[in-house]
């Protein structure tokens with residue numbers, strides 16, 4: 001029989017602790033904390049396997065769950081000496097989600113469960129506080145109605161506002177016990193009107209409703225979006241944690257808070273956190289009241305006036321500080337901890353590995369390795385390579401003029417400029433049109449997740465450093481300023497007013513998530529400096545990396561950026577990009593539209609000096625590192641004249657009549673240019689194009705080597721499908737080389753190789769390898785041709801394939817290991833069989849994707865090549881792949 005329920009509390013936990021797959025992250029950590037004797041309210045976890053079963057059974061529970069839940073409840077009752085549903089000293093529980101990977105705020109929670117018209121009186125007597133009991137009851141009805149009964153939370157918020165208005169109160173805390181009793185009755189009427197049935201009074205019915213709702217919240221739209229964005233499989237499921245309630249809202253000796261054992265924004269080794277006196281946990285995270293700092297240092301640094309917890313509750317704070325040290329050394333990583341103080345007694349509600357910014361992640365990993373808490377290898381493996389992206393982009397220029405209109409909390413670092421959008425949908429709409437968008441909200445909620453993802457930055461008027469906006473933005477790497485209290489955001493009027501100035505939707509703003517500044521207009525930025533912890537960690541990564549990392553670059557500026565980021569060569573220089581320059585495109589068009597070889601050669605002669613100049617500059621920047629130059633590849637239609645002005649220009653350059661040129665253009669029209677006259681097919685049919693390019697490469701190489709600079713050209717032939725094609729073009733290249741060497745009176749070494757980007761090339765790799773010194777996998781085309789999905793049109797429908805589980809990920813982003821990957825492995829094996837020294841690399845977009853890089857390590861490729869900004873990501877991912885392969 002399956003075991004669905006695991007109990008914890010009273011200094012022990014059932015079975016194996018710490019199994020996140022079974023118990024979810026929250027459940028596993030609660031069990032682990034209980035096991036090491038920390039004060040955790042007793043409870044039980046219903047496993048993630050139950051979630052899977054629940055969906056298999058059409059959203060119902062198997063019969064054998066009931067006795068296990070009953071036993072779990074008995075366990076809580078025994079430890080707390082309270083009874084669930086008893087009119088005297090009643091037990092109340094929380095019901096919370098907890099998946100394997102944390103999905104902050106994405107799933108549902110119900111607190112204070114077990115309250116009804118009878119138990120509320122018992123709670124009032126037990127707590128000696130009638131107001132507290134009725135406040136808990138009205139919170140419970142509101143939360144349960146929203147989460148379990150699916151009623152609109154505005155119904156309850158409006159009723160609360162009316163109750164306050166009637167009495168002339170400004171704050172919820174002014175409501176008396178009598179006011180709250182009346183409000184509870186009003187809430188019960190609202191429920192009865194809305195659903196036709198009264199609010200459930202039976203605690204057992206409440207409990208099962210809560211459990212069902214939490215399991216069902218695994219499949220809400222927002223949870224699905226979050227999983228897609230974070231690569232969390234849809235079949236993992238969530239666990240459900242049922243736990244005795246403890247109360248942070250039992251008066252001034254009670255409090256609730258959130259703490260990070262190190263600063264999640266900067267990584268500084270100092271406790272960071274916030275708390276609220278006389279409040280429940282959701283109050284801190286929801287960002288409705290702005291919380292107080294935990295430490296005196298934090299309070300002083302922020303210039304806040306309310307006392308810190310260290311000052312207001314020194315004894316409990318002392319206990320808490322010890323727990324922080326213990327948990328951090330137990331888990332050997334920065335922890336994010338939720339706690340409650342109930343009438344002076346500390347309770348821990350959660351610990352988890354804290355989400356952090358990329359710069360904090362680097363600092364924490366480097367500091368922990370320096371302190372001997374983790375090894376250098378572990379430090380390297382702890383950083384998410386994709387998160388480095390946050391550090392590689394520009395920050396605000398310190399000397400730029402700033403029109404600062406407000407200052408909030410520096411919730412997630414980085415600079416972002418964009419047009420204002422006041423709703424998540426509007427942010428998504430504008431972003432899809434290519435605009436940079438700042439999402440501006442009073443506060444964000446989990447429903448805003450898609451807009452936060454679409455936005456370049458997030459600005460909120462309310463909420464602290466642990467508010468939803470702050471936590472989610474840090475996780476996503478979006479710059480965020482939260483709690484900019486002087487902003488008045490009017491969602492309906494679509495305006496934001498501050499300091500007498502009004503900003504409308506679509507106007508430009510800039511935020512600095514590192515300082516909390518909000519500025520009108522767009523502020524200039526500067527490139528980041530990659531020193532300090534970044535350099536240290538990348539040094540460790542490089543020491544453990546086997547594969548080389550090259551870059552895909554074609555301008556000297558790109559090559560320089562890539563070298564600063566640590567590129568060890570060029571893996572793909574797409575020469576066609578050089579053809580688009582203003583002065584050249586007319587010559588290119590002249591070449592394409594020429595009527596014969598003579599006409600083409602005349603146009604090519606105009607291009608040769610330009611190409612030579614480009615290559616010389618690149619060879620100089622790369623200073624002896626290998627430079628792979630690919631001969632012309634793209635479908636010719638990409639270069640075709642677009643309008644009459646273009647035709648007129650080509651006519652005057654070539655001396656051919658416009659109507660003749662137009663006729664020729666019509667002749668060249670292709671129905672499917674991606675599978676048409678492109679790649680080496682151009683070199684086969686118009687050999688003079690590749691001859692010109694080969695000559696330009698050798699001339700440039702000899703010129704630069706005469707300057708005493710080493711040069712290492714690797715000439716690459718695109719879209720080969722047969723050994724004959726490569727042999728033909730190789731001969732042409734060798735002939736051009738010998739001619740240039742003779743003319744210029746010196747020689748250099750060079751390599752000739754091919755891209756493998758067609759399934760037939762992979763299959764024929766053994767024969768092709770006899771003409772190639774290297775293969776570079778062009779996995780963009782190889783994916784397109786293996787799956788038969790156009791890389792330019794895939795975006796319209798691939799998302800649905802991923803959502804429906806028909807593909808694990810977008811195969812153009814992360815290599816399709818089962819299909820394309822097998823072709824890569826096969827080509828590598830067959831290529832090596834013919835030519836054991838053949839150099840193998842990858843230059844498709846996958847060369848910058850960590851999961852694909854791990855695949856390349858497994859396949860034994862010599863290098864990966866990616867765009868300049870992804871070079872550090874690839875260096876780190878390659879190191880992690882090598883380290884993991886050793887384990």
Ligand code: PEP
Nearest residue numbers: 757778779780781843844
């Ligand atoms: C490829 O096909 O993977 C490749 C790198 O070439 P391109 O993207 O230029 O077609």
Ligand code: MG
Nearest residue numbers: 757778780781
């Ligand atoms: Mg290609």
